Amino acid sequence: MLLVSKMKKITIDHICKIYGHANLAIKVDGKKVQKAELEIFESSRYFESIVKGRSYEEAPELTSRICGICSTAHQMASLKAMEHALNIEPSSQTKKLREVLHMGGIIQSHVFHLYFLALPDYLGYDSAIQMSKKHGKKLKEALLLRKIGNDIITIIGGRPVHPISCRIGGFDKLPNQDDINKLVKSLKEKRKIALKTIELMKGFLKKEFERKTEVIALRNKDHSFIDGVVSTREKEIEEDYRRYIKEYHGEPKKTTTIEGKSYRVGPLARFTINGSPVKKYDKIKLSLDSPFSSNFIRAVEILYCIDRSIEILENIKIKKEAPREKKRLKNVNEGFAAVEAPRGVLFHHYRFNRHGRVNRANIITPTAQNLRSIEDDVKVFLPHILKKKKKDVVLELEKLIRAYDPCISCSTHFLEVRWL
Amino acid sequence: MKKTTKRSKKQKKLRIGNFWMAGCIGCLLEIFNVQDGTLDFMDYIDIIDFDLIQEKNIEGPFDVAFVEGAITNKKEEEELRKIRKESKILVALGSCACFGGISGLKNFVRGRPFGTAKPLYKFVKVDYRLRGCPISRKEFIELVKHLKRGLPYRENTSPVCTECPLKGDDCFLKKGIPCMGPITAAGCDAICMKNGQACEGCRGPIPNANISKLFQMFEKFGMKPRDIRKKFRKFAGNAFGE
16 A cells, blocks of 8 residues: 555656656655656757758758657658748648658557557556467557558658658659559558557546646648647647747756646647547547547547548659759748647757758657646546555556657757747 | 566577667667568567566566667666676667767767767677668568577678669769768668668768768868768768768
8 A cells, every 4th residue: 555644755667668768756745746757867869959050951861860759750840840941832742742651650659559558558468579369469450550650651751760752842752653552452451450449449448537738739620740730729829839838958858838837749639629530539428638548549540540541642643743942042041840740749940041051950849748747647646546556556657657658769859949 | 587488488589688778769669660571570589678568577688689779878888788798699779879870969069068979889899780770670680580590690891882773874973962872881772772862871881991082072072071071970970980
């Protein structure tokens, strides 16, 4: 039993099954949680300083390396930011292919999270490897579903981790039509697995705990992951993000607040702002204030990504076109972009001079934005479960943290930036 | 720690540990991607430590330890030394572990205000390197097969040009576009050139590379020396020379 009247400290050392190394430190006084903090022991990697002084053309390639799991999202965001700065409007073919490429990234990241990081918790296993005896079929299907995400990125982007063929203004190499047709066929086959995943995750929907927060996501009509206006529940904030979102720079993590409070980004936020991406699930009963609902929403998003990719790819005829370019640069070029990465909204913001050298860069990753919310959730959630055995308390807390799918390597990329 | 996997008793498999330091997890994800169909992965190996996907990890001993990422602090250094003690073979995974890579770019910020990121070989003996950002899946499978049979694995020493499909006038260098192909080690199947990009040298230099000649060539293309230096150290730290 953990419940003691005196002050109690709990630490969960080295939380596994998340992308990175982190501890959770909690101080409990009676029934009140005094402190809950995610301690990160990776050093910062300072991507903002790495990009500085280099050519703006190198930024997509470099920032992709912030994270191997959402490398496509980082590339899309920085490509879009650079195009914004240069005032380039990519062709509609480029936009469509990018959208599909980005959704490939979302599929592979979500499937990995649902089946290999989250599912073992729910089924009471230690890892997916041990699940393979009893649930081997499920895992095989999961791998197939994940492969389709990887295939999309490979065919359009060149390789599954850190894609190569994207470029500011277009593509260096366009996929060939045969590959696209094959892809559509196999997407249609894999759709069944996505439906199964939704049913599976539906079973785990329970009303466990709720905490209402502000949310931020891209608002748009067609649920696109790379277009839309950055919005909270009520307001549209877009480029004014620095006025609303306050950044805190601790070593080594960066956190953010809006109006002094923590907020959520990610599947929950997207669902809250845009509704269900698949119409069928619009009326499903689920709590939009509970992080535990995220896993179900992720499953729905996988289905949406597959359907939307089929829709786009079926109607596309690849024509050859060169990337759009701009030869002359202004004295000051500033660009901003936001995309929905698997874990939530991702901001890239750059400024470069007329020689093309980047002199300011700021990147806000989804996990950096979620960190405070995770800590606040733990504070509210812990008193509910304090009566349980210690082992179960730890498991429940880990489940909560994992529901955000935090990516520690993303949250340690930062550098404090002063904009003049 | 007491728990040993049952399968390892039936059949002798490689006991593997996967670790990561300061990196992007991309290389470990590529290992995971191997399951996309090229080899029935679990027949070859037993993963006993991989905290990305499992909770109860066994702390060695390992037949092979794969370590991704560069070393940026004392804690990582200690962990690396511990891994080295526990494992027969230690493999540096990806350019961050081999050269410092993109994580190591903070070493070049003037005054090093952000600390350093050093490659693994500065601290412990590294038996094999899998280079590239990210690693090549093909090379990884090749290495595992060699280790399974107890054979030594040899790194590729020929330049990327030997794998490059762009012949004659299609060559980037002939077009006046800076390409690191001639001095960079092959093994990646020239994947960048196949996708319309010039080589960025992510796999580090071949032995006896004629670096100064390429440097002069880039200068002729109109690049400033400091930009060329930046290009050379993008992925491979100081491996291409200071």
